[in-house]
Amino acid sequence: MSLKIEALHKHFAGVAALDNIELQVGASEFVCLLGPSGCGKTTLLRIIAGLLAADSGRIVLGEQDLATRPARERGFGIVFQSYSLFPHMTVAQNVGYGLTIRRTPAAEAQQRITQLLQTVKLAGFEQRYPAQLSGGQQQRVAIARALAVNPALLLLDEPLSALDARVRADLRLELREVQRQLGIPTLMVTHDQEEAMSMADRIVCMNQGRIEQVGSPQDLYLRPRTRFVANFMGHSNLMSREQVQAHWPQLLAHAPTGFDTASLALCVRPERLRLKADSGAAGRVGQIIFLGSIQRIAVHWMGQQLLAETSSATPFAPGDAVQVDVAPQDCAWVAA
Amino acid sequence: MNASRLPMMARDRWLLRACIGLPLAALVLFFGLPMLSIAWRSLQQDSGGIGLGNYLALLDAPGVWHAAFNSTWLGLVTTALTVLLGFVLAYGLERTQMAGKRFVAVGMALPMLAPSLVLGLGLIFLLGRNGLVGKLLGVRMDVYGFWGLLLADILYALPQAVLIIRAALRHGDVRQYDAAEVLGATPWRQFIDITLPNARYGLLSAAFVVFTITITDFGNAVVIGGNFPVLATEIYNQVSGQMRFGMGAVVGILLLAPAAVSIWIEHVATRRQARMSGESAQPPHPQHHLARDLGFAFACGAIALGIYAVVLTVVAGSFVRLWPYKFEFTLKHFNITLSDGYAPLWNSVYVSLMAALFGTLMLFMLAFAVRKFPGRLAQLASLLSALPVGVPGLVLGLAYVFTFNSASMPWGALYGTAALLALCNYYHYHTQGYVAMMTGMRNVPTNLEDATSVLGGGTARILRDVYWPAIQTTLLSVGVFLFMRSMVTLSAIIFLITPAVSLSAVSVMRLDEAGFTSQAAAFSTCIMALVGTLTLVLHVLTAGTRTARH
Numbered sequence: 001m002s003l004k005i006e007a008l009h010k011h012f013a014g015v016a017a018l019d020n021i022e023l024q025v026g027a028s029e030f031v032c033l034l035g036p037s038g039c040g041k042t043t044l045l046r047i048i049a050g051l052l053a054a055d056s057g058r059i060v061l062g063e064q065d066l067a068t069r070p071a072r073e074r075g076f077g078i079v080f081q082s083y084s085l086f087p088h089m090t091v092a093q094n095v096g097y098g099l100t101i102r103r104t105p106a107a108e109a110q111q112r113i114t115q116l117l118q119t120v121k122l123a124g125f126e127q128r129y130p131a132q133l134s135g136g137q138q139q140r141v142a143i144a145r146a147l148a149v150n151p152a153l154l155l156l157d158e159p160l161s162a163l164d165a166r167v168r169a170d171l172r173l174e175l176r177e178v179q180r181q182l183g184i185p186t187l188m189v190t191h192d193q194e195e196a197m198s199m200a201d202r203i204v205c206m207n208q209g210r211i212e213q214v215g216s217p218q219d220l221y222l223r224p225r226t227r228f229v230a231n232f233m234g235h236s237n238l239m240s241r242e243q244v245q246a247h248w249p250q251l252l253a254h255a256p257t258g259f260d261t262a263s264l265a266l267c268v269r270p271e272r273l274r275l276k277a278d279s280g281a282a283g284r285v286g287q288i289i290f291l292g293s294i295q296r297i298a299v300h301w302m303g304q305q306l307l308a309e310t311s312s313a314t315p316f317a318p319g320d321a322v323q324v325d326v327a328p329q330d331c332a333w334v335a336a
Numbered sequence: 337m338n339a340s341r342l343p344m345m346a347r348d349r350w351l352l353r354a355c356i357g358l359p360l361a362a363l364v365l366f367f368g369l370p371m372l373s374i375a376w377r378s379l380q381q382d383s384g385g386i387g388l389g390n391y392l393a394l395l396d397a398p399g400v401w402h403a404a405f406n407s408t409w410l411g412l413v414t415t416a417l418t419v420l421l422g423f424v425l426a427y428g429l430e431r432t433q434m435a436g437k438r439f440v441a442v443g444m445a446l447p448m449l450a451p452s453l454v455l456g457l458g459l460i461f462l463l464g465r466n467g468l469v470g471k472l473l474g475v476r477m478d479v480y481g482f483w484g485l486l487l488a489d490i491l492y493a494l495p496q497a498v499l500i501i502r503a504a505l506r507h508g509d510v511r512q513y514d515a516a517e518v519l520g521a522t523p524w525r526q527f528i529d530i531t532l533p534n535a536r537y538g539l540l541s542a543a544f545v546v547f548t549i550t551i552t553d554f555g556n557a558v559v560i561g562g563n564f565p566v567l568a569t570e571i572y573n574q575v576s577g578q579m580r581f582g583m584g585a586v587v588g589i590l591l592l593a594p595a596a597v598s599i600w601i602e603h604v605a606t607r608r609q610a611r612m613s614g615e616s617a618q619p620p621h622p623q624h625h626l627a628r629d630l631g632f633a634f635a636c637g638a639i640a641l642g643i644y645a646v647v648l649t650v651v652a653g654s655f656v657r658l659w660p661y662k663f664e665f666t667l668k669h670f671n672i673t674l675s676d677g678y679a680p681l682w683n684s685v686y687v688s689l690m691a692a693l694f695g696t697l698m699l700f701m702l703a704f705a706v707r708k709f710p711g712r713l714a715q716l717a718s719l720l721s722a723l724p725v726g727v728p729g730l731v732l733g734l735a736y737v738f739t740f741n742s743a744s745m746p747w748g749a750l751y752g753t754a755a756l757l758a759l760c761n762y763y764h765y766h767t768q769g770y771v772a773m774m775t776g777m778r779n780v781p782t783n784l785e786d787a788t789s790v791l792g793g794g795t796a797r798i799l800r801d802v803y804w805p806a807i808q809t810t811l812l813s814v815g816v817f818l819f820m821r822s823m824v825t826l827s828a829i830i831f832l833i834t835p836a837v838s839l840s841a842v843s844v845m846r847l848d849e850a851g852f853t854s855q856a857a858a859f860s861t862c863i864m865a866l867v868g869t870l871t872l873v874l875h876v877l878t879a880g881t882r883t884a885r886h
Binding site: 072080 | 341342343344345348781783784786787788790791793797801802
């Protein structure tokens, strides 16, 4: 079943928390709501779950309007950042909680619990209590609990943010794998663009209650449409149209038309800038940050500060003169 | 948030409406209405008509002025000494590694187990005309009056002052001390520059609380006040003795002033405190320091010993034939000669159980509803709930008389019933219960509640699986708090008891007034045994649930 959101609005004390949200989640799609804290992504998730009322707008699941359906009757699954397990129940009781509510026969529930714990790699942990598990294990239990009821939609609210970097990376892959196997439409809220890019089929980038851009991870990274998306999805070099005209006039041929040209800017990702050592060139290498496999280089060029990334095998030193270049297919034009 | 728009099952919605509606209605009826009544009564002139006549009459009431002056003077001295001693005790408990912390802590709990007048009774047994000390030294002592009342009030107020100052001292941040240490500050400088400024709101708040309870305490003033008239006894005489209700109402209204100031300071203090100590503040862990620890152990031990001595003297006095002359063991004082015997004790238990059960239920419903749907009604409920702590028991009792001693209003039917006593005792301590309940609510995991909803759980399931495990200890301790306070409080219900339904603290007072001091001691011993046993049981019970969960 697919989820469709139309013209959703929400105000808190006169401030727009969500402004005309339009969104679709396909039948087995993994969609990430990405944005800085306070952008409204969690509010949107809570409204979809039925835990918060919207001011106006429609939420449709399959053919059904969810407006009058209480959270407890929507049949969704939800996982929070804080593991939110019942501390006084065993792992098996936690996973089977939704099944108990639905009065699933014991044998069937038992089978489902065993199967799910296998899926989240916690077979044999049935009789443990949450306090006896690590953070990563607790979050697996929470995921299994959400999946147990065959949810029509899986909602994940920063599910990995409380975990250690290593555990987080592992669980990202596993979560995505489980979601793919079961084919459950999933909506995940995160503020971590790397997490969103590595997991999502589609990313919904939000800012100040509005959707800035929706697209595949590649779309958002390589073809950002707004300054906000360009800056939020990793580092970027932004140049005004005048500067481009002055230094790289050949790129102007690719500039989109129909936009207010004053607000148009060129966006080049650091790793797409090409640096070439050239004693007569106008660029000067500034600070170099060594990051292992790559190095991040500040370049002073034509009165502005650029950021470039190269393989750390390329020898550069502060003060080197470099030529700076970019290919038309390696840059994008952003508006506003 | 507009709660009414949230899709919800009709059953859940009605349950929530009941949760906010019932407690709020009860709060308005049994707290708001009495307070309005007393304000209104203070404007009804004895000569008829509405006006400031009662207030003007006060100008011409030298007795009241004299009592007010005495009360203020007594309050100031008590406050100064209590805050000083309280700080020593709190500092010893929180910031040193002194020996005997348990001994001191239990000592601080003792006065809570008994009606306030037990302290006055104990002082009379020790320092009175027929006191132990006078007999041993061979002098005739006189403890009645200012000095006796001062001592009794200090002992009575000390535990509450210690509670507040301890809380303030607990808020420190060890890193401030580390920084000062590294910068070369001596321990004394650190105390002056860090400890005192951080505790100043606690001290201020403690000072006002002590002042308020001193000038409104009734029990000690009756037992040990002698010929030193104070406001609490004066107001009782005006109302109960001379039937001058207007004057009583006026003094009651005036007594709200110091309490209001103390609440306001407390309010400012908690806001500042919250701003000063961030989430990550690490409370200081005192190191061993022989000279300091010994000094505090000695000082705190001595103060605590004083409290033990006074309270235990009452217990001892109830078991000997003729204190302090014939120390033969006897149970004859437990044969209470008042006409209703031990009936008031059982009344007290009955009333206290009612207050505890009804109060806990109301408080839980209210806190649940306020948490679930923070809206206009919830704000109103929070605001109203903060007020009862500012109303001295004496004033609340008077207000109840003005409201419920009425044949014309439907609620007049409650007058003279145990239920009304229970309600009065509950609303007297409503604020403390509400604060404890809201604090307990913070332990209820919000996300788990949401997850349960999404999984299909209704309100009943959420209450059972999310709330109950997280809040059962809070419920129990709120219930026991209401029960204990209700068992020992005197100042509010002194106006409400009738010959048919009397309470235990009143019996102690009557026995003492009638000259049966040993019987008063025996009755007090019974109350303390009952309340003390319950406290112990609760302690064991909650300790059990706390360990069972880990």
